[in-house]
Amino acid sequence: MFNYYLKIAWISILRHWGLSLLMICAIGLGIGAAMTTITVNYLMSADPIPHKSKQLYYVQLDSWDVNDPFDEGLNPPDQLTFTDTTNLLNAQKAFRQNAQAQANGVIEPNDPELLPMSVSGRANTADFFTMFDVPFIYGSGWTHQADVNKEQVIVLNKVTNDKLFGGEDSVGQTIKLDGNVFKIVGVIDQWQPKPRFYDITTGAFNDSEDIFVPFSMIAEQKIGRSGNTNCWKPSGDGFSAFLVSECIWTQFWVELKTQQDKEEYLTFLNAYVEEQKAYGRFLRPMDNRLSNVMQWLENQEVVADDAKMMMAMSFMFLIVCLLNTVGLLLAKFLGKAPEIGLRQALGASRATLFSQYIIESACIGLAGGLLGLVLAYLGLIGVESLYGDYMQGLATLDSTMMILALVLALISSIVSGIYPTWRACNIQPAQQLKSQ
Amino acid sequence: MLVMKNVNKIFQTADIQTHALRDFSLTVNEGDFLSVTGPSGSGKTTFLNIAGLLETYTNGDFLLDGEDVGKLNDKGRSRMRNEKIGFIFQGFNLIPDLNLYDNVDVPLRYRGFNAKERKRRIIENLDRVGLASRLKHLPSQLSGGQQQRVAIARALATDPRFLLADEPTGNLDSEMAQGVMSLLEEINQQGTTIIMVTHDATLAKRARRQVQVKDGRVSELDLVNHRAIA
Numbered sequence: 131m132f133n134y135y136l137k138i139a140w141i142s143i144l145r146h147w148g149l150s151l152l153m154i155c156a157i158g159l160g161i162g163a164a165m166t167t168i169t170v171n172y173l174m175s176a177d178p179i180p181h182k183s184k185q186l187y188y189v190q191l192d193s194w195d196v197n198d199p200f201d202e203g204l205n206p207p208d209q210l211t212f213t214d215t216t217n218l219l220n221a222q223k224a225f226r227q228n229a230q231a232q233a234n235g236v237i238e239p240n241d242p243e244l245l246p247m248s249v250s251g252r253a254n255t256a257d258f259f260t261m262f263d264v265p266f267i268y269g270s271g272w273t274h275q276a277d278v279n280k281e282q283v284i285v286l287n288k289v290t291n292d293k294l295f296g297g298e299d300s301v302g303q304t305i306k307l308d309g310n311v312f313k314i315v316g317v318i319d320q321w322q323p324k325p326r327f328y329d330i331t332t333g334a335f336n337d338s339e340d341i342f343v344p345f346s347m348i349a350e351q352k353i354g355r356s357g358n359t360n361c362w363k364p365s366g367d368g369f370s371a372f373l374v375s376e377c378i379w380t381q382f383w384v385e386l387k388t389q390q391d392k393e394e395y396l397t398f399l400n401a402y403v404e405e406q407k408a409y410g411r412f413l414r415p416m417d418n419r420l421s422n423v424m425q426w427l428e429n430q431e432v433v434a435d436d437a438k439m440m441m442a443m444s445f446m447f448l449i450v451c452l453l454n455t456v457g458l459l460l461a462k463f464l465g466k467a468p469e470i471g472l473r474q475a476l477g478a479s480r481a482t483l484f485s486q487y488i489i490e491s492a493c494i495g496l497a498g499g500l501l502g503l504v505l506a507y508l509g510l511i512g513v514e515s516l517y518g519d520y521m522q523g524l525a526t527l528d529s530t531m532m533i534l535a536l537v538l539a540l541i542s543s544i545v546s547g548i549y550p551t552w553r554a555c556n557i558q559p560a561q562q563l564k565s566q
Numbered sequence: 567m568l569v570m571k572n573v574n575k576i577f578q579t580a581d582i583q584t585h586a587l588r589d590f591s592l593t594v595n596e597g598d599f600l601s602v603t604g605p606s607g608s609g610k611t612t613f614l615n616i617a618g619l620l621e622t623y624t625n626g627d628f629l630l631d632g633e634d635v636g637k638l639n640d641k642g643r644s645r646m647r648n649e650k651i652g653f654i655f656q657g658f659n660l661i662p663d664l665n666l667y668d669n670v671d672v673p674l675r676y677r678g679f680n681a682k683e684r685k686r687r688i689i690e691n692l693d694r695v696g697l698a699s700r701l702k703h704l705p706s707q708l709s710g711g712q713q714q715r716v717a718i719a720r721a722l723a724t725d726p727r728f729l730l731a732d733e734p735t736g737n738l739d740s741e742m743a744q745g746v747m748s749l750l751e752e753i754n755q756q757g758t759t760i761i762m763v764t765h766d767a768t769l770a771k772r773a774r775r776q777v778q779v780k781d782g783r784v785s786e787l788d789l790v791n792h793r794a795i796a
């Protein structure tokens with residue numbers, strides 16, 4: 131019977147094409163608006179490293195001013211001091227650990243034909259590449275020993291390697307960065323985690339960096355640091371004083387395999403802070419935190435409140451569109467009252483008729499869903515052009531979103547079809563047959 | 567066999583109570599050709615709707631082929647309509663969006679026949695009414711008489727025991743009406759019980775048995791005397 135219902139629905143849609151088109155447009159508009167905002171929210175809140183996001187923890191310690199708490203005391207500072215990062219790194223208490231900060235510099239290409247290039251960079255430790263599953267085309271990240279020995283090594287991203295070496299394997303070659311010679315140890319493939327979870331503080335949706343150098347290069351002043359810096363008391367004069375100041379500008383990630391590892395590491399952090407209190411630091415009550423990737427994204431409100439508000443509004447718009455569809459379906463189905471009465475006379479039960487007309491609603495909903503996908507695609511292009519780089523890579527409809535759009539359209543149309551179909555199925559056949 | 571015993575039908579609105587059928591008792595035997603006459607508003611169509619399970623009755627007993635109709639739910643009534651009853655209406659009641667083949671196909675679909683059996687029955691019955699060559703035509707492409715023939719083919723396609731006809735020639739000219747009546751007589755001779763509501767006394771007399779409905783009550787007409795008087 132299903133094929134028969136589909137056939138009847140198809141005939142009915144074609145026969146009443148004007149009314150059907152109106153309904154398809156109403157559902158399409160609602161789905162289009164909803165899917166545009168759902169997609170943006172979905173991609174903003176997607177797990178960027180699902181297979182190990184529960185093993186990667188961002189470390190927070192409350193080293194802030196006792197008289198003027200960070201974030202009004204709701205959260206500890208979102209970054210660490212260089213002193214704390216260095217101490218935690220040296221302790222090597224986690225399975226893996228990564229100290230990092232944003233950096234930048236200028237590369238002087240070996241080819242005299244090429245102009246100097248300003249590049250975004252990241253100063254990090256060796257574990258960064260394994261912790262965050264960074265894919266390599268050539269070579270690999272540097273070793274722990276390279277970190278310890280403060281070797282001047284560098285990893286390029288694919289775009290930078292393409293520019294400097296025409297995409298060739300550049301491992302083993304050297305480049306000059308901010309006047310210092312660095313040896314290339316690896317070239318990473320396309321890698322743009324969205325959100326860029328490993329450093330939310332400098333923009334959750336920014337592109338990943340052009341180059342990566344050892345964290346020690348900042349202290350050695352072989353590369354300039356950048357990113358957010360917050361201080362609650364003067365940092366003193368000179369770079370050496372800044373490094374030992376209470377200014378926060380570094381981030382620290384650890385990889386912990388089990389819940390027990392996490393508890394042990396938290397115990398270690400508490401012991402560390404107790405120790406530091408003895409030196410007159412950490413005057414605020416202890417508030418050390420380990421947040422896994424999704425907890426950290428949530429804590430940092432990566433999905434902005436206005437994006438959530440937009441999504442809520444688009445759902446309300448979808449409801450308005452569906453209410454219109456209910457009215458149109460009601461008009462269509464009640465207009466078919468004589469046919470419904472006749473079908474009852476010929477042996478159709480109410481349940482049979484309900485199935486037939488709900489399938490017709492679903493067909494209209496599917497067509498509306500397809501239109502909604504096109505509108506959502508256009509909507510996302512609009513969002514991307516409106517917000518520029520911030521939204522780049524976020525405004526794409528993947529297969530999950532496409533399926534969701536069709537399922538949403540299907541459910542919406544079936545829900546809107548229930549009342550009109552119920553009304554139609556409760557028509558008294560005798561009256562309709564006489565009135566023909 | 568159709569048996570109604572003291573069947574009442576009361577239509578109730580906010581202010582008015584209308585007795586459409588009053589203690590209506592009638593037995594229609596296998597193979598009967600029964601015509602039902604009566605003035606407008608007498609309850610003829612109400613009787614036919616109840617007989618066709620298109621309407622419920624207020625009280626009384628109604629057995630169709632021995633089955634108590636009052637105890638059936640919507641599904642049971644639908645099944646019985648599909649299996650035992652064929653309808654012919656004054657307005658033909660073909661579905662305008664469907665061609666002749668698909669119109670006759672409707673009750674067969676609800677019966678659950680396979681495609682081969684449905685095709686056989688559709689062609690056989692359209693052939694019986696002389697329209698097998700116009701399978702793909704829409705109802706709007708046919709004359710009134712032809713449309714009524716399609717409706718008859720549709721009614722016969724499920725091999726019903728009862729054929730209920732409500733003014734089957736009411737919208738036809740006399741020549742077409744004669745043709746449809748001849749077809750109904752032929753169908754009756756082949757064993758199908760026919761109950762026909764009509765205003766037309768001449769057509770009513772062609773039935774083997776006549777009843778009259780007046781003020782919701784039924785009375786049997788003596789066919790021999792009636793014919794003699796006429």
